[in-house]
Amino acid sequence: MLRLPQTLPARQLAGYRVLVGLVAGAKALELGASPLLGTAASPLFGVGPVLPAPVWLALGAVMGLAALAVVTGWHARPAALLVGLCTAGFVWGAGYYSNHTYLLFTVAVLLSFTDCDAAWSVRSRRGGGGDGGTERVWAPPVLVLRAQITVVYAYAAISKIRPDFLSGNGLASWARDSVLVPAAALVPAVLVPMAFGAVLTELFVAFALWSSRLRPAAVVAGVGLHLGMIVVLSDGLHAVVELGLFATLTCGGYLLFADRVPGAGGVVVPRQRRSEPALPGVLTRR
Amino acid sequence: MSSLVRRRLAVWLLAGVVAFEVAVPAVGLITTDPPRRYSWSMFVESSTTYAYTGRAADGTTRPLDTGTLPWPQSTVHYGSTVPDLLCGAHPDLVAVSRTWDGLPEREQPC
Numbered sequence: 001m002l003r004l005p006q007t008l009p010a011r012q013l014a015g016y017r018v019l020v021g022l023v024a025g026a027k028a029l030e031l032g033a034s035p036l037l038g039t040a041a042s043p044l045f046g047v048g049p050v051l052p053a054p055v056w057l058a059l060g061a062v063m064g065l066a067a068l069a070v071v072t073g074w075h076a077r078p079a080a081l082l083v084g085l086c087t088a089g090f091v092w093g094a095g096y097y098s099n100h101t102y103l104l105f106t107v108a109v110l111l112s113f114t115d116c117d118a119a120w121s122v123r124s125r126r127g128g129g130g131d132g133g134t135e136r137v138w139a140p141p142v143l144v145l146r147a148q149i150t151v152v153y154a155y156a157a158i159s160k161i162r163p164d165f166l167s168g169n170g171l172a173s174w175a176r177d178s179v180l181v182p183a184a185a186l187v188p189a190v191l192v193p194m195a196f197g198a199v200l201t202e203l204f205v206a207f208a209l210w211s212s213r214l215r216p217a218a219v220v221a222g223v224g225l226h227l228g229m230i231v232v233l234s235d236g237l238h239a240v241v242e243l244g245l246f247a248t249l250t251c252g253g254y255l256l257f258a259d260r261v262p263g264a265g266g267v268v269v270p271r272q273r274r275s276e277p278a279l280p281g282v283l284t285r286r
Numbered sequence: 287m288s289s290l291v292r293r294r295l296a297v298w299l300l301a302g303v304v305a306f307e308v309a310v311p312a313v314g315l316i317t318t319d320p321p322r323r324y325s326w327s328m329f330v331e332s333s334t335t336y337a338y339t340g341r342a343a344d345g346t347t348r349p350l351d352t353g354t355l356p357w358p359q360s361t362v363h364y365g366s367t368v369p370d371l372l373c374g375a376h377p378d379l380v381a382v383s384r385t386w387d388g389l390p391e392r393e394q395p396c
Contacts, residue, residue: 143300151307160329170331192362233329
């Protein structure tokens, strides 16, 4: 039976916060500049006026500053929420939908629920104690982020269980534009096992991350899956960057599944924030 | 409100968020076709229209239907699987060509 922890390490969450902030910074640059680079924004929320490019550039600037705050951990929770709101502005306001942008919106909002600036942040440095900050954070909001990672992989797998994908047609149609895949590899003996393998790998990663015994294999499989996607599906530098950002958001989320800090042992008494109620059990064995 | 009650309420709210995370893609999966949004349906379909044309010895060409070919081989629209099957099903043909979204691929001799 799956036992859910009461607290989780703060540093892994902080590490994911930094990664999300970096992705948000890159997307702020891309989304803000999109109208200037030839990808016109849709009418506002699909029905309003078409806003001029400087408006989206300004929104990108705000999102970029919020991303910087997320990376440094300066008021990281409101900054993460601001990243989410700016991303929502681009996705629904300007019509710049893509799955990884939607994922950025989702994880940024969920990150704002967590105590993501408990370590490796301006707040933790000001609080003293080196850069360690608080050792552990309240688990439930982090578990929601974990669930989001699982949901992404599980639905990615389920939605691929259809003849057009499993026959290898999808992989063939994208791979033929890849400079890294030889034409000789575009045969059923290669692509059909790859298609089935992709679905099985996504299902495995979705659920094996929750098991401490299977987690190392899930991490290797997940990273391999994303590297494979970059090799097979990329038809240029832009696709490499986009798939790389998606991989950062998902593979970075593997950090959240660590229940303990590698190499650390002993008993830890988590430091409480004044704003937080006392934990049911403050003594946690790692 | 005591801290314990507040924390329990927060846990229930977070459980609601997880239910929302699960429900939104499920609804999309059931009610929409690819390419879907908000359902994590990534790289699901090829979005490509395939068409086959046969060339006879006298140079005439005609469109070919893959519907009569054995399944699932008939669904594999890359490599030589379907052209080989079409050549076998139509002995008068000397070559079969395929288009992807109207763009010609190479012609395969029978």
